[in-house]
Amino acid sequence: MAHVAFTANLQRHLACPVQAASGGTVRAVLDQVFAAHPRLRSYILDDQGRLRRHVAIYVNATRIADRDHLGDPVGDDDEVFVFQALSGG
Amino acid sequence: MSDRLLIGTRKGLFELRPSRGIWTIANTSFLGDPISMLLADPRDGTLYAAQALGHFGVKLQRSSDGGGSWQECAAPAFAEGMPDGPSVSYILCLETGGADQPGWIWCGTIPGGLFLSRDHGTSWSLNEPLWNVPERKAWSGGGFDDAGIDSICVDPRRADRIAIGVSTGGVWLTEDGAATWHPSSSGMYAEYMPPQRREDPVAQDVHRLVQCPAAPDSFWVQHHNGVFRSTDGARSWQEVTTIRPSKFGFAVAVHPNDPDTAWFVPGVKDECRIPVDARLVVARTRDGARSFRVLTDGLPQQHAYDLVYRHGLAVDDTGNRLAMGSTTGHLWMSDNAGDRWNLVAGNLPPIACVRFA
Numbered sequence: 001m002a003h004v005a006f007t008a009n010l011q012r013h014l015a016c017p018v019q020a021a022s023g024g025t026v027r028a029v030l031d032q033v034f035a036a037h038p039r040l041r042s043y044i045l046d047d048q049g050r051l052r053r054h055v056a057i058y059v060n061a062t063r064i065a066d067r068d069h070l071g072d073p074v075g076d077d078d079e080v081f082v083f084q085a086l087s088g089g
Numbered sequence: 090m091s092d093r094l095l096i097g098t099r100k101g102l103f104e105l106r107p108s109r110g111i112w113t114i115a116n117t118s119f120l121g122d123p124i125s126m127l128l129a130d131p132r133d134g135t136l137y138a139a140q141a142l143g144h145f146g147v148k149l150q151r152s153s154d155g156g157g158s159w160q161e162c163a164a165p166a167f168a169e170g171m172p173d174g175p176s177v178s179y180i181l182c183l184e185t186g187g188a189d190q191p192g193w194i195w196c197g198t199i200p201g202g203l204f205l206s207r208d209h210g211t212s213w214s215l216n217e218p219l220w221n222v223p224e225r226k227a228w229s230g231g232g233f234d235d236a237g238i239d240s241i242c243v244d245p246r247r248a249d250r251i252a253i254g255v256s257t258g259g260v261w262l263t264e265d266g267a268a269t270w271h272p273s274s275s276g277m278y279a280e281y282m283p284p285q286r287r288e289d290p291v292a293q294d295v296h297r298l299v300q301c302p303a304a305p306d307s308f309w310v311q312h313h314n315g316v317f318r319s320t321d322g323a324r325s326w327q328e329v330t331t332i333r334p335s336k337f338g339f340a341v342a343v344h345p346n347d348p349d350t351a352w353f354v355p356g357v358k359d360e361c362r363i364p365v366d367a368r369l370v371v372a373r374t375r376d377g378a379r380s381f382r383v384l385t386d387g388l389p390q391q392h393a394y395d396l397v398y399r400h401g402l403a404v405d406d407t408g409n410r411l412a413m414g415s416t417t418g419h420l421w422m423s424d425n426a427g428d429r430w431n432l433v434a435g436n437l438p439p440i441a442c443v444r445f446a
Contacts, residue, residue, distance in 0.1 A: 012121075013145065014161075039161070043145040047167040047176035054144040084144035 004033055004080040006040075014039055026057060027070035029080055044082060056085040091405035091445035094412050095136070095156075096420065097124035100438035102138050104156055105420075112422060112433045116156055126400065128183035129446030132191055135209060136446065139164075139180035139196075147177050147198075151210050165196050165204035165213040175200050179233065182400070184241040187248025197238025201228050201255055205267070219253075219261065219270045224291045231256035231294045231313065239399055240298035242323075244305050252323045254298030254310065256399075259290045260323055276326030280314040281359075297399040298323075299343045299351075307348030311341040311399070313359060318378055320348075329378040334365040340402035340413075344426075347408060349377035352427055354397040354413065362396050369393040371402075371413070371427050387430030388421065395419055400442035414440030 001020040010016050014037075021032040034041040046052050051067040058064070058081040064072040074080060094112070096103040102124045104116040119140065125147075126139040136152040138159065149164040167175040179199040186193025186205075196204040196213065203216040219225065228236035240254035249266035252273070259274035274290035282292045294313035300323075301307040308319040315336045316329040330336075335355040344350035353372045356362050364370065368391065371384040389395075395415030402413050411423040413430070418437035421430040 010145065013142070013148075042148075042164065042166070043142075046146065047169065048171070048174045049169050050174075050176070052144065052146055 002029055002074050002076055002078045002080055004029060004082065006082045007084050009084050010040075010043060010082070013043065016040055023074040023076040023078060025070060026059065026064055026066075026072045026074055026080065029074050030070065054085045054087050056083045057081065058083070090407050090410040090424065093129075093446045094403075094422075095127045095129065095444050095446050096412075096414055096437065096440055097127045097138065097400075097442040097444075098414075098418070098438040098440050099123050102127070102156075103434075103437065105433065112431075114434065118156060118159060119150070123441070125441050126180050126183050127442055127444045128185065128194070129444060130185050130194070132185060132188065133209075137183055137194065137210060139183060141179050147180055149180070149210055162210040163206075163212055165198055165202065165206075165215070167202060167215060175202065177202065178235070179237065181237045181239045182241050184243060187243055188245070190248055193248075195241045195243065195251070197241055197253065199233050199237035200235035201225065201238050201258060203238055203241070203253065203267070216267050218268055219263075222261075222270055224272060225258070227291045228255055228258035231296070240295065242298060242300035242308070244300070245302055246305055250322075252298060252300065252308065254295035256296055257292065257294040257313075259293035260295055260298060260310070260326075262323055273323050274326065275324070276319075276328070277310075277312060277317055278314075278328075296339045297341050299341050301343045301345070301348035303346040304348035307343070309341050309343050309351045311338050311353060313337070316341070316353060316378070329374075331374070331378055332372050332381050333383050334370065334372075338397075339399040340397045342402045342404040342411065344404065344408040345406055347375075350375045350408065350426075351378075352402060352404065352411065354402060356396060363394045364396075367392050367394060369395050369415075371411075371430075373427050384427045384430070386428060387423075387432070389419075398441055400444075401440055403443045403445055405445040410445070412443045412445065414443045416440065 004019045006016040021029045094105040101120040102118040106115040123141045125141040128137040138150045140148040150159040182197040194206045242252045244250035262273040272290035274293040277293040306322040310317040317326040337358040369388045395417045420434040
């Protein structure tokens with residue numbers, strides 16, 4: 001199972017402990033997380049399901065490239081980190 | 090007079106109340122988070138606060154105990170898969186529906202969506218008739234990247250008549266409960282457009298539109314390049330040329346009982362958004378814009394660089410008590426219709442909106 005961790009800054013707004021999800025793509029991983037935590041979705045994705053402009057996601061040490069469709073691959077042993085981007089102020 | 094003032098700022102929500110005649114901060118909420126708009130629903134006492142979180146998007150908070158506790162409710166959102174992929178980036182205005190429409194809340198967003206909740210913000214729907222008017226694609230950003238609906242005026246006589254202000258997109262009217270809309274900016278002009286499109290109704294940058302509750306055919310607009318007034322229900326507009334010291338600004342407030350009385354906060358002009366001569370003033374007319382008095386008592390008259398945003402000026406139900414908050418974090422209040430202002434707070438974050446509750 002991949003593990004998904006969220007910036008502590010999100011904890012100010014809602015609970016989001018480290019989650020385990022089966023791999024595939026970033027989209028697939030996040031969909032599993034959102035199924036369990038529906039409110040979290042709008043904090044990470046915009047109305048169209050794109051990664052919010054000032055949120056960054058890394059798979060292990062690599063920042064994802066596909067911010068619109070979240071198609072970057074995620075293996076079962078990978079770690080996914082959801083951060084706030086410094087560009088957001 | 091109203092004894093409760095809510096302030097939405099770049100770094101939180103502040104509630105002020107008078108204590109032995111002195112207004113003080115009585116409560117704070119959401120410290121650190123930008124609050125773009127507030128609404129106190131007089132029909133049921135519910136409070137709404139719109140957040141514009143820098144990283145995590147637009148959120149809407151609701152309180153049913155006067156601000157003691159808040160719960161996140163649904164925020165307006167465009168449906169996934171819509172053409173052009175719109176996504177709400179900012180809530181610019183929140184207003185109640187009619188007195189006979191409990192729980193109805195209207196919301197104007199950037200990009201220019203008009204949303205309606207019929208259940209106290211639990212769910213929202215986009216007003217598709219307005220979104221789908223062909224002219225909407227000609228709306229453009231005014232200070233933001235995208236156009237925004239900054240003002241919603243629900244006619245107190247009949248709630249199916251609604252006027253909205255769009256920056257930039259002009260005034261729009263519906264007379265059938267938002268089933269159909271038509272532009273209603275006749276009389277306005279845009280200095281920033283080519284001559285051929287100067288009077289294009291959709292090119293008018295309406296910074297703020299207000300309606301007199303006791304005389305709902307009377308409207309005032311602070312426009313990007315001037316002040317306009319309507320006395321025929323926002324069907325046509327006349328430019329106000331008497332305002333001093335300038336015609337540029339964002340905020341306007343109208344007296345709740347006297348349609349001839351309105352307040353403005355002029356700035357130099359669009360490319361220099363500071364008070365004229367660095368003296369902060371409020372311009373008030375009491376005779377339907379035949380004349381203006383420039384109010385300065387209690388306001389800084391040297392090296393003042395405060396700008397008052399479009400929702401940064403409010404008047405209470407008596408028409409005597411005013412509140413004004415600036416981008417520099419100053420809050421002034423007046424108990425005599427602006428004749429004399431008192432600095433209530435000088436170290437607040439930049440202020441987006443002030444509302445009596």
